[in-house]
Amino acid sequence: MDSITRLHDVLLSPTIQNALKTPFFRDLLTGRELPETVNEIGLLPIIRKEEVRAAGRLAQNREGLVCNEVSSSGSTGPPFLTIRGDRELSYIWDFFSQVFPINDSRTRVLQINNPFHGFLITVPAPIHSHRIGIYDNASFEHGIRTITSRHTDRNVDDKCTVLVGMLRTLIAFAQYLESKGIAPLKSDLNTIISFGSYITPESRAFIESSFCCRVRDRYGLSEVFGGAAQSGYDDWYYFDPCVIPEVVDYATRVPIKEGLGVLVLTPLYPFQEAQPLLRYWTGDLVVATHSRPGSEGRLAIKPLGRARYGVYDNVNSTWVVTPNEAYEAAVITPGLDKVPLFRDSGQVVDPIALGHPMYSISSVKSSDDDRLNIMLRYVLAQDSNYDPTRVSDRLRENLIARSQNLRRYVQQGKAVLSVATESSLEYANISRPD
Structure with a gap:
């Protein structure tokens, strides 16, 4: 672990200097105290995809480089184009040829x-x-x-x-x-x-x-070089050394060591040059720990999907439904319509079974009391004989069975869960953008 920390300390300053070559990061960081070690990385602001997308070329280093475009979010949200430069690609090739x-x-x-x-x-x-x-x-x-x-x-x-x-x-x-x-x-x-x-x-x-x-x-993310691999020993995910991972509280953005939070990534220069990202808000909810036996002090995670597809209780600072719980309940419930994948492939047996279930989950606080009204909406499978009442009941049962916190909230009268069909909706799914 110490060797990884030393590597992060050595590469953090060049990573920040590379980002400062762009107008976007110069404007963002001017007048701020900059970190010298990874333990001080919290001095940097967290940036979101929407900011980088809006900045476009102002957030990129193209000078003197030959760049290739990488597309992200095309299947689950607005398109997001980032770039890779030829110099970083050459460095990556040379580095891993030695490793x-x-x-x-x-x-x-x-x-x-x-x-x-x-x-x-x-x-x-x-x-x-x-x-x-x-x-x-x-x-x-x-x-x-x-x-x-x-x-x-x-x-x-x-x-x-x-x-x-x-x-x-x-x-x-x-x-x-x-x-x-x-x-x-x-x-x-x-x-x-x-x-x-x-x-x-x-x-x-x-x-x-x-x-x-x-x-x-x-x-991994398309826009970030470096990710995390699931261990064959304990099923937790451990990060590549070429990226600095953090997990922060969803509401306060304060870094946490244990529990549920949103993953923030800083890909390091010279592994990532043309599209610098500092403390990049991935939007992905994860379980974090630093106490795995044999890996004490090293961050390990378990991804739970896009945070915006879960239900968060702002008053009690609690995840009532994590995004993976909603997604798993939708996937195993017969009768939900899906967006088919690879429909024009001659060797794909069931494009619909491969697709994302069409559902959305949201919540509002009741104006009459402090209860949380949770609404789960879905599109009934087309050209089917499914009874929407039975499908709704089954989906409700599956979600409550998957979510211990939701079950507790409902039993204690702190939440009301309603499940109903919609003729159409912009479906939500917990998969990270492909």
Whole structure:
């Protein structure tokens, strides 16, 4: 842990100086005391996506660089374009070439192409990747052959042991196995790496049972280089050294060590240059701890989804419904309409099952008493015979079963939960923007 802190201390000042090259950060930080160590990072203001989006090129360092665009939020919110410069990409390549030297033995990986985001960063590693695509006909069949066959490439493992993909492409692959009657698939896989969306217990169990292999999830943002990987030992997520993570109280913005809060990230220069971000408010609610056995003092998190899709009691400073609880309840309740994904892919079995459930959750304080009125709205599945009353009752039951705090609030008369259908709505989901 001390080595990570030292690295953060060394790189924080150059990171701030790089940000000060932009008009946006010069205006923001002029006259402020600047931190010299990571323990003083709270001297910097927290910035939000909306501010960076509005600033546009004024928040970017393009001078002397060749830049590539990265798209974020396109599937769950207004588009947000950030950039990567050629100098940082060269640095990343050189740095990781030393960290992960390619030797005489490389791991064989099956990777499902990411259909989103535009430009993606390539990090060198001692692996050989076979790539398949959600829109490439028969690529799932090729993927099955890849992970169940022996190979003879020079200096590469003869068997494929790792599967990598965005969560929903992995679910689509697992659905394909099930439709062909070959799940669970016997193979040499020992690790599945998912990313891109909040993973529910049901989704994790479905993928793991389909491939007979454990899933290790990865948290990250398109606009930030560096994220957190789920440990194979305790299921908590630990951050890459090239980013400074903090968790702050949702209401006060004060940093916290334990409990529920919003994740704030500072990607470090020279890993991120063209699009500097300081204390960037991710909007993601997480459980934080610094007391995991063997990792005392190091931040570990569990992502819970977008904070704005939960219910927060401002009076009692309590999360009544966390976003993952609402999302999980919606996902497992039959009868909710969904926005289909990959509908035009010939190998996707059920585009609707892959999609985001169409629901929204909100709350207001009662004007007559101190009770919290929580409203859960959803769109009934089209062309279905579902009884909306039964669907509403089931959704209510599932949410109360998932949320211990909500159950307590309702039982104590501190909250009233109403569930009803809408003909249409702007759906909410807890997945981070893809």
